[in-house]
Amino acid sequence: MPGKRITDHQVLKYKQHRNKLPQVAAAAKAGISERSARRIEDAGQLPSQRPARSWRTRSDPLAEVWEAEVVPLLRADAQLNAVTLLEELQRRHPGQYGGAVLRTLQRRVRQWRAVHGAERDVYFAQEHPPGRLGLSDFTVADDLQVKIDGVAFDHRLYQFALAHSGWRHAVVLTEGESFAALSGGLQAALWRLGGVPEEHRTDSLSAAFNNLAEAQELTRRYEGLCQHYGMRASRCNPSQSHENGSIESRHDSLKTALDQALRLRGTRRFDERADYEAFVETIVQRFNARAVTRLAVERTMLRPLPARRTAEYEEFPARVSKYAIFTVKGVQYSAPSQLIGHRLTVRQYAQHIECWLGGQCVLERSRATHRDGQRHPRNIDYRHLVAALRRKPGAFARWVLRDAVFPRDIYRRTWERLSAALAEREACKTIVGLLSLAADGHEAQLAEELEQLIELDQLPDLNALSALLKPPIVELPAVSVQLPPLQDYDVLIEVSP
Incomplete structure:
Protein backbone atom coordinates (compact mmCIF):
# COMPACT_ATOMS: atom_id res chain seq x y z
CA MET A 1 0.00 0.00 0.00
CA PRO A 2 1.23 3.55 -0.71
CA GLY A 3 3.26 5.09 2.12
CA LYS A 4 3.90 1.78 3.91
CA ARG A 5 7.01 -0.38 3.69
CA ILE A 6 6.60 -4.03 2.80
CA THR A 7 7.59 -6.23 5.73
CA ASP A 8 9.47 -9.52 5.80
CA HIS A 9 6.28 -11.20 6.95
CA GLN A 10 4.39 -10.02 3.85
CA VAL A 11 7.16 -11.26 1.55
CA LEU A 12 7.20 -14.69 3.18
CA LYS A 13 3.41 -14.87 3.10
CA TYR A 14 3.41 -13.92 -0.60
CA LYS A 15 5.91 -16.64 -1.45
CA GLN A 16 3.86 -19.18 0.53
CA HIS A 17 0.70 -18.40 -1.45
CA ARG A 18 2.58 -18.02 -4.76
CA ASN A 19 3.29 -21.75 -4.82
CA LYS A 20 -0.45 -22.44 -5.09
CA LEU A 21 -2.01 -19.27 -6.53
CA PRO A 22 -1.45 -16.92 -9.44
CA GLN A 23 0.64 -13.80 -8.84
CA VAL A 24 -2.35 -11.45 -8.55
CA ALA A 25 -4.18 -13.66 -6.02
CA ALA A 26 -1.04 -14.27 -3.94
CA ALA A 27 -0.33 -10.52 -3.82
CA ALA A 28 -3.87 -9.84 -2.62
CA LYS A 29 -3.50 -12.48 0.08
CA ALA A 30 -0.27 -10.83 1.29
CA GLY A 31 -1.75 -7.31 1.18
CA ILE A 32 0.63 -5.94 -1.44
CA SER A 33 0.26 -4.68 -5.02
CA GLU A 34 0.91 -6.73 -8.15
CA ARG A 35 3.83 -4.43 -9.01
CA SER A 36 5.41 -5.08 -5.60
CA ALA A 37 4.91 -8.81 -6.18
CA ARG A 38 6.95 -8.61 -9.39
CA ARG A 39 9.78 -6.79 -7.57
CA ILE A 40 9.76 -9.44 -4.83
CA GLU A 41 10.21 -12.25 -7.37
CA ASP A 42 13.10 -10.41 -8.97
CA ALA A 43 14.79 -9.62 -5.61
CA GLY A 44 16.85 -12.27 -3.89
CA GLN A 45 16.63 -10.92 -0.34
CA LEU A 46 14.13 -9.83 2.28
CA PRO A 47 13.33 -6.11 2.82
CA SER A 48 15.22 -6.08 6.14
CA GLN A 49 18.35 -7.35 4.39
CA ARG A 50 18.55 -4.50 1.91
CA PRO A 51 21.18 -1.80 2.57
CA ALA A 52 19.93 1.48 4.06
CA ARG A 53 19.15 4.15 1.52
CA SER A 54 21.66 7.00 1.53
CA TRP A 55 20.14 9.24 -1.11
CA ARG A 56 17.15 11.55 -1.29
CA THR A 57 14.24 10.88 -3.59
CA ARG A 58 13.50 14.59 -4.01
CA SER A 59 15.35 17.86 -3.56
CA ASP A 60 15.57 19.41 -0.09
CA PRO A 61 13.48 22.65 -0.08
CA LEU A 62 15.38 23.92 2.99
CA ALA A 63 18.89 23.08 1.83
CA GLU A 64 19.93 26.68 1.28
CA VAL A 65 18.61 28.14 4.55
CA TRP A 66 18.60 25.35 7.16
CA GLU A 67 22.19 25.57 8.38
CA ALA A 68 22.72 29.20 7.42
CA GLU A 69 19.52 30.76 8.85
CA VAL A 70 17.18 28.36 10.67
CA VAL A 71 19.69 26.62 12.94
CA PRO A 72 21.16 29.94 14.25
CA LEU A 73 17.64 31.07 15.12
CA LEU A 74 16.96 27.81 17.00
CA ARG A 75 20.25 28.06 18.87
CA ALA A 76 19.34 31.59 19.96
CA ASP A 77 15.92 30.44 21.21
CA ALA A 78 14.98 26.79 21.01
CA GLN A 79 11.31 27.57 21.78
CA LEU A 80 10.70 29.13 18.35
CA ASN A 81 8.09 27.02 16.56
CA ALA A 82 7.96 26.06 12.90
CA VAL A 83 5.19 28.53 12.03
CA THR A 84 7.27 31.46 13.32
CA LEU A 85 10.37 30.24 11.50
CA LEU A 86 8.47 29.85 8.23
CA GLU A 87 7.02 33.36 8.50
CA GLU A 88 10.54 34.70 9.08
CA LEU A 89 11.85 32.84 6.01
CA GLN A 90 8.98 34.23 3.93
CA ARG A 91 9.90 37.76 5.03
CA ARG A 92 13.56 37.22 4.21
CA HIS A 93 12.91 35.41 0.90
CA PRO A 94 9.64 36.70 -0.60
CA GLY A 95 7.85 34.21 -2.83
CA GLN A 96 10.38 31.41 -2.28
CA TYR A 97 8.87 29.40 0.59
CA GLY A 98 5.16 28.61 0.46
CA GLY A 99 2.88 26.99 3.02
CA ALA A 100 3.66 23.51 1.70
CA VAL A 101 7.11 23.73 3.34
CA LEU A 102 5.61 23.95 6.85
CA ARG A 103 5.27 20.20 7.44
CA THR A 104 8.87 19.62 6.29
CA LEU A 105 10.08 22.40 8.58
CA GLN A 106 8.13 20.96 11.53
CA ARG A 107 9.74 17.54 11.09
CA ARG A 108 13.20 19.07 10.73
CA VAL A 109 12.77 21.26 13.86
CA ARG A 110 11.51 18.31 15.90
CA GLN A 111 14.50 16.22 14.80
CA TRP A 112 16.91 19.07 15.64
CA ARG A 113 15.46 19.46 19.14
CA ALA A 114 15.74 15.74 19.78
CA VAL A 115 19.50 15.96 19.18
CA HIS A 116 20.51 19.52 20.08
CA GLY A 117 17.58 20.80 22.16
CA ALA A 118 17.57 21.68 25.84
CA GLU A 119 17.07 19.05 28.50
CA ARG A 120 13.45 18.33 29.36
CA ASP A 121 11.81 17.61 32.70
CA VAL A 122 11.92 14.00 33.78
CA TYR A 123 9.10 12.61 35.91
CA PHE A 124 10.01 10.06 38.54
CA ALA A 125 7.28 7.61 39.48
CA GLN A 126 7.01 7.31 43.24
CA GLU A 127 6.25 4.37 45.49
CA HIS A 128 3.96 5.27 48.40
CA PRO A 129 4.33 3.01 51.44
CA PRO A 130 1.11 2.48 53.44
CA GLY A 131 0.41 5.01 56.15
CA ARG A 132 3.03 7.53 55.05
CA LEU A 133 1.32 10.20 52.94
CA GLY A 134 -2.05 11.96 52.98
CA LEU A 135 -2.84 14.83 50.63
CA SER A 136 -5.28 17.75 50.71
CA ASP A 137 -6.38 20.12 47.98
CA PHE A 138 -9.28 22.27 46.79
CA THR A 139 -10.87 22.33 43.35
CA VAL A 140 -13.49 24.61 41.81
CA ALA A 141 -16.64 22.67 40.84
CA ASP A 142 -18.69 25.44 39.19
CA ASP A 143 -18.53 23.62 35.84
CA LEU A 144 -20.82 20.92 37.27
CA GLN A 145 -23.63 23.54 36.94
CA VAL A 146 -25.43 22.39 40.08
CA LYS A 147 -28.49 24.38 41.17
CA ILE A 148 -29.90 24.58 44.69
CA ASP A 149 -33.56 25.59 44.84
CA GLY A 150 -33.30 26.92 41.29
CA VAL A 151 -30.22 29.10 41.95
CA ALA A 152 -26.77 28.35 40.51
CA PHE A 153 -24.61 26.83 43.25
CA ASP A 154 -21.04 28.07 42.87
CA HIS A 155 -18.85 25.92 45.09
CA ARG A 156 -15.55 24.19 45.68
CA LEU A 157 -14.71 20.66 46.74
CA TYR A 158 -12.12 19.97 49.42
CA GLN A 159 -10.66 16.51 49.04
CA PHE A 160 -8.33 14.44 51.24
CA ALA A 161 -6.80 11.22 49.94
CA LEU A 162 -4.31 8.59 51.03
CA ALA A 163 -1.59 8.10 48.44
CA HIS A 164 -1.20 4.34 49.00
CA SER A 165 -4.76 3.01 49.17
CA GLY A 166 -6.57 5.83 47.36
CA TRP A 167 -9.15 6.26 50.13
CA ARG A 168 -10.69 9.72 49.92
CA HIS A 169 -12.99 12.16 51.70
CA ALA A 170 -14.71 15.18 50.10
CA VAL A 171 -16.45 18.24 51.55
CA VAL A 172 -18.63 20.77 49.69
CA LEU A 173 -17.56 24.39 50.34
CA THR A 174 -18.94 27.73 49.29
CA GLU A 175 -16.12 29.98 50.53
CA GLY A 176 -12.47 30.18 49.52
CA GLU A 177 -9.47 28.09 50.49
CA SER A 178 -9.37 29.33 54.07
CA PHE A 179 -7.73 27.77 57.10
CA ALA A 180 -11.15 27.01 58.57
CA ALA A 181 -12.05 25.05 55.42
CA LEU A 182 -8.73 23.20 55.46
CA SER A 183 -8.90 22.44 59.19
CA GLY A 184 -12.55 21.35 59.16
CA GLY A 185 -12.18 19.14 56.09
CA LEU A 186 -8.90 17.58 57.21
CA GLN A 187 -10.13 16.78 60.71
CA ALA A 188 -13.40 15.33 59.40
CA ALA A 189 -11.40 13.08 57.07
CA LEU A 190 -8.98 11.90 59.76
CA TRP A 191 -11.72 11.07 62.25
CA ARG A 192 -13.72 9.19 59.64
CA LEU A 193 -10.54 7.36 58.61
CA GLY A 194 -9.74 6.49 62.21
CA GLY A 195 -6.02 7.25 62.00
CA VAL A 196 -3.34 9.76 61.02
CA PRO A 197 -0.73 9.44 58.23
CA GLU A 198 2.89 10.28 58.85
CA GLU A 199 2.97 13.22 56.40
CA HIS A 200 0.37 15.70 55.16
CA ARG A 201 1.00 17.38 51.82
CA THR A 202 -0.71 20.35 50.17
CA ASP A 203 0.18 22.80 47.46
CA SER A 204 1.23 26.34 48.41
CA LEU A 205 -2.00 27.18 50.25
CA SER A 206 -1.87 30.56 51.92
CA ALA A 207 -3.95 29.01 54.71
CA ALA A 208 -1.06 26.66 55.49
CA PHE A 209 2.14 28.38 54.33
CA ASN A 210 3.51 31.89 54.52
CA ASN A 211 4.29 32.23 50.83
CA LEU A 212 5.82 35.70 51.28
CA ALA A 213 8.68 34.29 53.32
CA GLU A 214 11.84 33.25 51.47
CA ALA A 215 12.02 29.88 53.22
CA GLN A 216 9.18 27.39 53.64
CA GLU A 217 7.37 28.66 56.71
CA LEU A 218 4.17 27.27 58.18
CA THR A 219 1.46 29.54 59.45
CA ARG A 220 1.04 29.45 63.19
CA ARG A 221 -2.41 27.85 63.06
CA TYR A 222 -1.49 25.19 60.51
CA GLU A 223 1.66 24.32 62.43
CA GLY A 224 -0.41 23.87 65.57
CA LEU A 225 -2.91 21.70 63.69
CA CYS A 226 -0.18 19.38 62.40
CA GLN A 227 1.45 19.17 65.84
CA HIS A 228 -1.89 18.27 67.41
CA TYR A 229 -2.22 15.26 65.09
CA GLY A 230 1.49 14.42 64.97
CA MET A 231 1.82 14.89 61.21
CA ARG A 232 4.77 16.27 59.27
CA ALA A 233 3.72 19.08 56.94
CA SER A 234 5.05 19.32 53.39
CA ARG A 235 4.11 21.00 50.13
CA CYS A 236 4.90 20.71 46.45
CA ASN A 237 6.94 23.35 44.66
CA PRO A 238 4.99 26.38 43.41
CA SER A 239 3.39 25.90 39.97
CA GLN A 240 4.36 22.21 39.95
CA SER A 241 0.97 20.55 40.30
CA HIS A 242 2.32 17.20 39.05
CA GLU A 243 4.21 16.89 42.33
CA ASN A 244 0.79 16.69 43.98
CA GLY A 245 -0.47 14.29 41.34
CA SER A 246 -1.96 11.77 43.78
CA ILE A 247 -4.66 14.32 44.66
CA GLU A 248 -4.85 16.27 41.38
CA SER A 249 -5.77 13.14 39.43
CA ARG A 250 -8.46 12.35 42.00
CA HIS A 251 -9.99 15.79 41.49
CA ASP A 252 -10.44 14.95 37.84
CA SER A 253 -11.86 11.48 38.51
CA LEU A 254 -14.27 12.79 41.17
CA LYS A 255 -15.63 15.64 39.05
CA THR A 256 -15.96 13.32 36.07
CA ALA A 257 -17.88 10.80 38.18
CA LEU A 258 -20.11 13.54 39.59
CA ASP A 259 -20.84 14.88 36.10
CA GLN A 260 -21.72 11.41 34.81
CA ALA A 261 -23.92 10.69 37.83
CA LEU A 262 -25.72 14.01 37.34
CA ARG A 263 -26.32 13.15 33.69
CA LEU A 264 -27.68 9.75 34.71
CA ARG A 265 -29.86 11.45 37.34
CA GLY A 266 -31.41 13.55 34.60
CA THR A 267 -31.24 16.87 36.44
CA ARG A 268 -28.69 19.02 38.22
CA ARG A 269 -31.25 20.65 40.51
CA PHE A 270 -31.45 19.89 44.23
CA ASP A 271 -34.03 21.19 46.68
CA GLU A 272 -31.52 21.74 49.48
CA ARG A 273 -27.78 21.84 49.89
CA ALA A 274 -27.93 18.81 52.19
CA ASP A 275 -29.35 16.77 49.30
CA TYR A 276 -26.39 17.67 47.09
CA GLU A 277 -23.90 16.93 49.87
CA ALA A 278 -25.48 13.49 50.32
CA PHE A 279 -25.18 12.97 46.55
CA VAL A 280 -21.44 13.81 46.63
CA GLU A 281 -20.95 11.49 49.62
CA THR A 282 -22.57 8.64 47.69
CA ILE A 283 -20.16 9.07 44.78
CA VAL A 284 -17.15 9.25 47.13
CA GLN A 285 -18.18 6.04 48.87
CA ARG A 286 -18.35 4.29 45.50
CA PHE A 287 -14.69 5.17 44.99
CA ASN A 288 -13.80 4.04 48.52
CA ALA A 289 -15.48 0.68 47.93
CA ARG A 290 -12.75 -0.07 45.38
CA ALA A 291 -10.00 0.65 47.94
CA VAL A 292 -11.25 -1.60 50.76
CA THR A 293 -8.48 -4.20 50.40
CA ARG A 294 -5.59 -1.73 50.26
CA LEU A 295 -7.16 0.42 52.99
CA ALA A 296 -7.27 -2.58 55.35
CA VAL A 297 -3.49 -2.86 54.97
CA GLU A 298 -2.91 0.88 55.32
CA ARG A 299 -5.10 1.31 58.40
CA THR A 300 -2.74 -0.85 60.42
CA MET A 301 0.11 1.55 59.60
CA LEU A 302 -1.69 4.76 60.55
CA ARG A 303 -0.90 6.61 63.75
CA PRO A 304 -3.62 6.85 66.43
CA LEU A 305 -5.89 9.87 66.67
CA PRO A 306 -5.48 12.37 69.53
CA ALA A 307 -7.96 12.41 72.39
CA ARG A 308 -10.04 15.17 70.80
CA ARG A 309 -10.27 17.45 67.83
CA THR A 310 -8.64 20.84 67.84
CA ALA A 311 -10.56 24.04 67.20
CA GLU A 312 -12.06 24.27 63.71
CA TYR A 313 -13.03 27.91 63.94
CA LYS A 470 -54.78 30.45 57.85
CA PRO A 471 -54.85 26.97 59.38
CA PRO A 472 -58.31 25.37 59.26
CA ILE A 473 -60.40 25.53 62.41
CA VAL A 474 -60.98 22.07 63.74
CA GLU A 475 -64.30 21.80 65.58
CA LEU A 476 -64.01 19.68 68.67
CA PRO A 477 -66.80 17.17 69.22
CA ALA A 478 -69.23 17.92 72.04
CA VAL A 479 -68.63 15.57 74.92
CA SER A 480 -71.45 14.99 77.41
CA VAL A 481 -70.34 13.75 80.81
CA GLN A 482 -73.00 12.30 83.13
CA LEU A 483 -72.04 12.17 86.79
CA PRO A 484 -73.63 9.44 88.93
CA PRO A 485 -75.38 10.42 92.16
CA LEU A 486 -73.23 10.43 95.30
CA GLN A 487 -75.52 7.94 97.07
CA ASP A 488 -74.22 5.22 94.78
CA TYR A 489 -70.78 5.53 96.40
CA ASP A 490 -72.34 4.90 99.82
CA VAL A 491 -73.77 1.66 98.51
CA LEU A 492 -70.35 0.60 97.26
CA ILE A 493 -68.81 1.33 100.66
CA GLU A 494 -71.46 -0.73 102.47
CA VAL A 495 -70.98 -3.80 100.27
CA SER A 496 -67.17 -3.67 100.24
CA PRO A 497 -65.47 -6.10 102.73
Missing part, protein backbone atom coordinates in the same frame (compact mmCIF):
# COMPACT_ATOMS: atom_id res chain seq x y z
CA GLU A 314 -11.74 31.45 64.26
CA GLU A 315 -13.06 33.76 66.99
CA PHE A 316 -13.97 37.40 66.43
CA PRO A 317 -15.66 39.97 68.68
CA ALA A 318 -18.76 41.63 67.22
CA ARG A 319 -21.25 44.12 68.60
CA VAL A 320 -24.87 44.11 67.46
CA SER A 321 -25.73 47.63 66.33
CA LYS A 322 -29.04 49.47 66.68
CA TYR A 323 -29.85 48.26 63.18
CA ALA A 324 -29.82 44.64 64.46
CA ILE A 325 -26.70 44.03 62.35
CA PHE A 326 -23.21 42.82 63.25
CA THR A 327 -20.13 42.50 61.01
CA VAL A 328 -17.58 39.68 60.83
CA LYS A 329 -14.59 40.09 58.47
CA GLY A 330 -16.49 42.50 56.23
CA VAL A 331 -19.65 40.36 56.09
CA GLN A 332 -22.92 41.68 57.55
CA TYR A 333 -25.28 39.40 59.45
CA SER A 334 -28.63 40.13 61.02
CA ALA A 335 -29.52 39.24 64.61
CA PRO A 336 -32.71 39.18 66.72
CA SER A 337 -33.52 42.61 68.13
CA GLN A 338 -33.07 41.29 71.69
CA LEU A 339 -29.30 41.17 71.04
CA ILE A 340 -28.99 44.87 70.12
CA GLY A 341 -26.19 46.46 72.13
CA HIS A 342 -24.64 43.15 73.20
CA ARG A 343 -21.06 42.23 72.37
CA LEU A 344 -20.91 38.71 70.95
CA THR A 345 -18.07 36.27 70.48
CA VAL A 346 -18.44 34.93 66.94
CA ARG A 347 -16.94 31.56 66.05
CA GLN A 348 -16.49 31.34 62.29
CA TYR A 349 -16.41 27.79 60.90
CA ALA A 350 -15.98 26.73 57.28
CA GLN A 351 -19.73 26.51 56.65
CA HIS A 352 -21.40 28.49 59.44
CA ILE A 353 -20.93 30.92 62.31
CA GLU A 354 -21.93 30.64 65.95
CA CYS A 355 -22.61 33.64 68.18
CA TRP A 356 -21.87 33.16 71.87
CA LEU A 357 -22.97 35.38 74.74
CA GLY A 358 -21.85 34.58 78.26
CA GLY A 359 -21.02 30.95 77.48
CA GLN A 360 -24.30 30.34 75.64
CA CYS A 361 -24.76 29.97 71.88
CA VAL A 362 -27.51 32.47 71.09
CA LEU A 363 -27.40 32.42 67.27
CA GLU A 364 -26.19 30.14 64.49
CA ARG A 365 -26.10 31.18 60.83
CA SER A 366 -24.71 29.87 57.57
CA ARG A 367 -21.70 31.79 56.29
CA ALA A 368 -22.29 34.44 53.67
CA THR A 369 -20.33 34.14 50.44
CA HIS A 370 -19.19 36.68 47.84
CA ARG A 371 -21.62 36.54 44.93
CA ASP A 372 -22.41 38.75 41.96
CA GLY A 373 -19.31 40.87 42.56
CA GLN A 374 -20.34 41.88 46.09
CA ARG A 375 -17.52 43.49 48.00
CA HIS A 376 -19.27 43.12 51.36
CA PRO A 377 -21.70 40.18 51.33
CA ARG A 378 -24.81 40.21 53.51
CA ASN A 379 -26.69 37.41 55.22
CA ILE A 380 -29.93 39.00 56.39
CA ASP A 381 -32.69 36.85 57.87
CA TYR A 382 -36.02 38.60 57.42
CA ARG A 383 -37.45 36.70 60.41
CA HIS A 384 -35.19 38.73 62.71
CA LEU A 385 -36.57 42.05 61.48
CA VAL A 386 -40.15 41.47 60.35
CA ALA A 387 -41.66 42.22 63.78
CA ALA A 388 -39.96 45.65 63.84
CA LEU A 389 -41.03 46.27 60.23
CA ARG A 390 -44.66 45.66 61.13
CA ARG A 391 -44.42 48.55 63.55
CA LYS A 392 -42.66 50.77 60.99
CA PRO A 393 -43.69 49.48 57.53
CA GLY A 394 -42.97 52.82 55.83
CA ALA A 395 -39.25 52.35 56.44
CA PHE A 396 -39.15 49.48 53.96
CA ALA A 397 -39.15 51.56 50.74
CA ARG A 398 -35.73 53.14 51.23
CA TRP A 399 -34.25 50.64 53.66
CA VAL A 400 -30.54 50.08 53.03
CA LEU A 401 -30.91 46.31 53.54
CA ARG A 402 -34.13 46.02 51.55
CA ASP A 403 -32.74 44.01 48.64
CA ALA A 404 -30.98 41.57 50.98
CA VAL A 405 -34.04 40.78 53.09
CA PHE A 406 -36.13 38.96 50.46
CA PRO A 407 -36.09 35.21 51.21
CA ARG A 408 -36.69 34.28 47.54
CA ASP A 409 -36.54 36.03 44.22
CA ILE A 410 -40.33 35.90 43.83
CA TYR A 411 -40.71 38.23 46.84
CA ARG A 412 -38.38 40.78 45.24
CA ARG A 413 -40.36 40.64 41.99
CA THR A 414 -43.60 41.07 43.93
CA TRP A 415 -42.19 44.19 45.64
CA GLU A 416 -41.21 45.66 42.28
CA ARG A 417 -44.78 45.18 40.99
CA LEU A 418 -46.31 46.57 44.20
CA SER A 419 -44.07 49.65 44.23
CA ALA A 420 -44.89 50.34 40.59
CA ALA A 421 -48.67 49.95 40.92
CA LEU A 422 -49.52 51.22 44.45
CA ALA A 423 -48.76 54.22 46.57
CA GLU A 424 -45.56 53.86 48.54
CA ARG A 425 -47.26 53.52 51.93
CA GLU A 426 -49.70 50.88 50.68
CA ALA A 427 -46.96 48.95 48.88
CA CYS A 428 -44.83 48.89 52.04
CA LYS A 429 -47.70 47.63 54.17
CA THR A 430 -48.47 44.87 51.70
CA ILE A 431 -44.90 43.57 51.32
CA VAL A 432 -44.29 43.68 55.06
CA GLY A 433 -47.52 41.76 55.58
CA LEU A 434 -46.36 39.16 53.04
CA LEU A 435 -43.02 38.81 54.80
CA SER A 436 -44.86 38.41 58.09
CA LEU A 437 -46.95 35.58 56.59
CA ALA A 438 -43.76 33.96 55.28
CA ALA A 439 -42.18 34.18 58.73
CA ASP A 440 -45.14 32.32 60.21
CA GLY A 441 -44.06 29.19 58.34
CA HIS A 442 -45.73 29.80 54.97
CA GLU A 443 -42.69 30.93 52.96
CA ALA A 444 -42.78 28.17 50.33
CA GLN A 445 -46.56 28.03 49.97
CA LEU A 446 -46.82 31.80 49.77
CA ALA A 447 -44.09 31.85 47.10
CA GLU A 448 -46.18 29.50 44.95
CA GLU A 449 -49.24 31.73 45.35
CA LEU A 450 -47.22 34.81 44.36
CA GLU A 451 -45.93 32.98 41.26
CA GLN A 452 -49.49 32.28 40.18
CA LEU A 453 -50.52 35.91 40.76
CA ILE A 454 -47.66 37.14 38.56
CA GLU A 455 -48.71 34.72 35.81
CA LEU A 456 -52.28 36.08 36.08
CA ASP A 457 -50.93 39.66 36.17
CA GLN A 458 -52.67 40.34 39.49
CA LEU A 459 -51.47 42.10 42.62
CA PRO A 460 -51.53 40.15 45.90
CA ASP A 461 -54.46 40.71 48.25
CA LEU A 462 -53.05 40.51 51.75
CA ASN A 463 -56.38 39.69 53.40
CA ALA A 464 -57.20 36.96 50.87
CA LEU A 465 -53.77 35.38 51.22
CA SER A 466 -53.99 35.51 55.01
CA ALA A 467 -57.33 33.73 54.91
CA LEU A 468 -55.97 31.17 52.44
CA LEU A 469 -52.92 30.38 54.54
